[in-house]
Amino acid sequence: MPQPVLFAGVDRAAFASAFGERLRRSGVDVSYAGTERFASGLDAVGPLTLADLYWLSRLSFVTGRAQLPTFDAVFRAVFGVDSGQLPTKRWGSPQSNPTSAAAHLTGLRRAGASGDAEPARLPWATLPSVATAEGSGDGSEELLDDAVLHELLPSPLDIDIDRPFDTLDERELALVGALIEEAATRWPHRRTRRQRASHSQGTVALRRSVRRSMRTGGDVVELLRTRQRRQPRPVVIIVDVSGSMESHARAYLHLARALAVGRRAEVFAFATRLTRITPSIRLRSPSDAIDHVTDDVGDRFAGTRLASSMRALLHHRVWGATVRGAVVVICSDGWDTDEPEQLERTMRRVSLIAHRVVWINPRAAADEFEPLTGGMAAALPYCDRLLAGNTARSMQQVIEAISEDGRP
Numbered sequence: 242m243p244q245p246v247l248f249a250g251v252d253r254a255a256f257a258s259a260f261g262e263r264l265r266r267s268g269v270d271v272s273y274a275g276t277e278r279f280a281s282g283l284d285a286v287g288p289l290t291l292a293d294l295y296w297l298s299r300l301s302f303v304t305g306r307a308q309l310p311t312f313d314a315v316f317r318a319v320f321g322v323d324s325g326q327l328p329t330k331r332w333g334s335p336q337s338n339p340t341s342a343a344a345h346l347t348g349l350r351r352a353g354a355s356g357d358a359e360p361a362r363l364p365w366a367t368l369p370s371v372a373t374a375e376g377s378g379d380g381s382e383e384l385l386d387d388a389v390l391h392e393l394l395p396s397p398l399d400i401d402i403d404r405p406f407d408t409l410d411e412r413e414l415a416l417v418g419a420l421i422e423e424a425a426t427r428w429p430h431r432r433t434r435r436q437r438a439s440h441s442q443g444t445v446a447l448r449r450s451v452r453r454s455m456r457t458g459g460d461v462v463e464l465l466r467t468r469q470r471r472q473p474r475p476v477v478i479i480v481d482v483s484g485s486m487e488s489h490a491r492a493y494l495h496l497a498r499a500l501a502v503g504r505r506a507e508v509f510a511f512a513t514r515l516t517r518i519t520p521s522i523r524l525r526s527p528s529d530a531i532d533h534v535t536d537d538v539g540d541r542f543a544g545t546r547l548a549s550s551m552r553a554l555l556h557h558r559v560w561g562a563t564v565r566g567a568v569v570v571i572c573s574d575g576w577d578t579d580e581p582e583q584l585e586r587t588m589r590r591v592s593l594i595a596h597r598v599v600w601i602n603p604r605a606a607a608d609e610f611e612p613l614t615g616g617m618a619a620a621l622p623y624c625d626r627l628l629a630g631n632t633a634r635s636m637q638q639v640i641e642a643i644s645e646d647g648r649p
Contacts, residue, residue, distance in 0.1 A: 575617025
């Protein structure tokens with residue numbers, strides 16, 4: 242049977258922080274550098290005995306001879322072992338006894354579970370009640386009660402921001418969507434011909450300065466300055482909800498919702514036809530907004546007619562004007578059943594009247610990606626930025642590309 246060792250599965254960072262805080266409350270001047278040194282030493286030394294733990298913590302936390310009595314008292318109160326009873330062996334010594342150390346640790350945990358422990362007990366992060374050890378050789382397994390501490394399991398709120406969207410479930414996509422909505426705070430602006438007063442920067446306003454000098458007998462005492470006003474630039478988001486984009490469309494709709502709710506961006510969805518979904522996506526509840534969008538788009542997860550949908554937007558008598566001077570964001574993989582020549586003509590017109598065209602293609606994240614599909618190859622020359630946007634981390638680049646004020 243394998244012998245359990247001390248701190249085999251304890252959260253060592255939590256242990257180092259709690260132990261340092263207990264010493265600090267008792268009067269030992271523990272610095273944050275000492276706590277970090279102790280936690281790093283736990284990882285470097287490996288399996289410990291109580292003697293190893295004593296000397297490692299003493300070298301990490303104690304900085305003066307006057308602190309030794311207090312440190313020994315705290316160590317005795319926490320582990321129930323006097324420093325004089327511990328052998329002065331180096332780490333890895335054959336005389337170390339990991340079995341007794343682990344048994345002592347198990348006793349601490351059992352006391353904490355029964356409610357008889359002192360308030361000073363350290364917070365063990367994981368408390369499994371049953372562990373499985375190797376069998377006796379006949380294929381059977383033996384259950385050990387409170388003998389081995391397991392590693393921590395990840396929190397349900399933790400998300401790997403580098404995982405692609407197509408590998409996330411509904412709950413994880415909702416959490417990623419909340420992160421995207423919190424990050425989309427900046428907005429692109431444009432300079433206008435109107436001027437506003439400025440205290441330190443800008444050009445000198447001669448007329449206003451001379452008019453102000455009339456108050457001081459014609460002497461120009463202060464030069465007044467003006468600078469150009471800046472106004473929010475329009476943003477148009479077009480999301481591909483066809484079958485090939487089913488696993489990524491929900492995350493892109495969260496990005497569109499953040500921009501539509503905060504700054505009145507116009508959002509459109511298309512598969513075989515174009516649908517304006519701005520009113521639905523502006524609902525306050527994210528889940529309700531996404532559900533309303535999927536209900537409003539009747540052709541979702543169907544085929545793809547990118548060229549026809551873009552042409553319908555440009556020729557619309559109302560919404561076609563929103564593209565002029567706007568940042569156009571197209572979320573699509575470029576697979577199109579229309580002729581590439583139609584998409585090329587449409588994208589040429591979009592690039593002429595829009596301020597900037599940002600294309601988000603989740604397939605661009607692959608190392609071997611090449612724009613070989615007809616639609617992507619036809620549209621790429623008219624795009625200012627081509628981004629992957631397939632993970633939460635890469636969506637930060639998308640948000641930065643949208644919020645840029647100048648043309649790249």
